[in-house]
Amino acid sequence: MDEAWLAAAWSHPTTRCFVVSGGQALVEDTEEGGTDLVMMPSFDAPYTEEHRFFLGVDEDGVRYFALQKDSLPGRMDQAARPAGLREAGLLLSERDAELMVHAVALENWQRMHRFCSRCGERSQIAAAGHIRRCPACGAEHYPRTDPAVIMAVTDEDDRLLLGRQVHWPEGRFSILAGFVEPGESLERAVRREVSEEVGVTVGEVRYVASQPWPFPSSLMLGFEARASSTTIEVDGDEIHEARWFSREELREGYESGEVLPPFGISIAGRLIERWYGSPLPHD
CATH class of the missing domain: 3.90.79.10 (Nucleoside Triphosphate Pyrophosphohydrolase)
Known part of the structure; x- marks a missing residue:
């Protein structure tokens, strides 16, 4: 992934992101009876670039990111609640369900594969969460399926x-x-x-x-x-x-x-x- 493009995508005013932690994200019920991921504009997000995962672009050109944190942020309002995929998967819209599946999969992989399988050195996150690169031997590791x-x-x-x-x-x-x-x-x-x-x-x-x-x-x-x-x-x-x-x-x-x-x-x-x-x- 092009780093300049990713930086521009993160800085775009329409970009939205959400926090994922331990396979959970914040969700909230809507007045229409649905359930949405709780998202925020990227410029409002507490994040470190190392743990920022790019999830894609929708048909309206909105870019989406997930932020891997040790815990979910304080609830933005009384309606927001933490939920995992087993609870929220059927309730979310197709777009939100796909975003959450993508984010949870990357978070799982990142947490479980922190060290290079070739030399044992601690690897580094690259390509907006889709690669781990070893600084010692240069090996690149990709999410497993x-x-x-x-x-x-x-x-x-x-x-x-x-x-x-x-x-x-x-x-x-x-x-x-x-x-x-x-x-x-x-x-x-x-x-x-x-x-x-x-x-x-x-x-x-x-x-x-x-x-x-x-x-x-x-x-x-x-x-x-x-x-x-x-x-x-x-x-x-x-x-x-x-x-x-x-x-x-x-x-x-x-x-x-x-x-x-x-x-x-x-x-x-x-x-x-x-x-x-x-x-x-x-x-």
């Missing part, structure tokens, strides 16, 4: 396979997911994860959509897959329980409270809804 697959698996009767992770509350079910291993294709990762976690064999795999998942640094790649076997054998390590659901069984489970929907911010909900045919209830 860990690919993970998440899959809606159906059988020949069009039932959906849902599992409950060992640390989830009773009744919380969602589709399966897992990280891609080195040297592995995405399709192979889908088949391996389903086989390892619940013992089901998967044939056809089809990509649907993706979602950034900065908890702390993943990219969720969503798939639909067709099972060629239906016998379930949970691994007991990650998955405590797994079941095949028809649409009627899932609807009855939601209505009775026996089945809890996946967390609303996750792409899991969208993949389940594609199969289910209507919106899911939310906690």
Whole structure:
């Protein structure tokens, strides 16, 4: 990134910024019933240039920055409150949600990768938060993204396979997911994860959509897959329980409270809804 352009962007009167700390930012509810990030003009912001992250430019030419701080500033008004992505992700506008995801991802990476992996020297922030550069050996380090697959698996009767992770509350079910291993294709990762976690064999795999998942640094790649076997054998390590659901069984489970929907911010909900045919209830 051009440093002169970044300096000019920061100094522009329309530029807006917000503070991110520990994966949280300040948000406030609007009179229209929405939720916005609490932003401020750049010339009003308490910041050090080293911890200033450039997030992009919108269609109106407004530049956006995030400021990484050890704590959030005092609330600007009584309506402002700290919130993380899990709480605010579904409430924010598309623009604000994308800005917060970007900021949280950069903050996570910056906090966890302060030293050069080549020589061990403390590295320095560069390119408005998108590079860490080592002053000793000259190595440049870039934000990491860990690919993970998440899959809606159906059988020949069009039932959906849902599992409950060992640390989830009773009744919380969602589709399966897992990280891609080195040297592995995405399709192979889908088949391996389903086989390892619940013992089901998967044939056809089809990509649907993706979602950034900065908890702390993943990219969720969503798939639909067709099972060629239906016998379930949970691994007991990650998955405590797994079941095949028809649409009627899932609807009855939601209505009775026996089945809890996946967390609303996750792409899991969208993949389940594609199969289910209507919106899911939310906690």
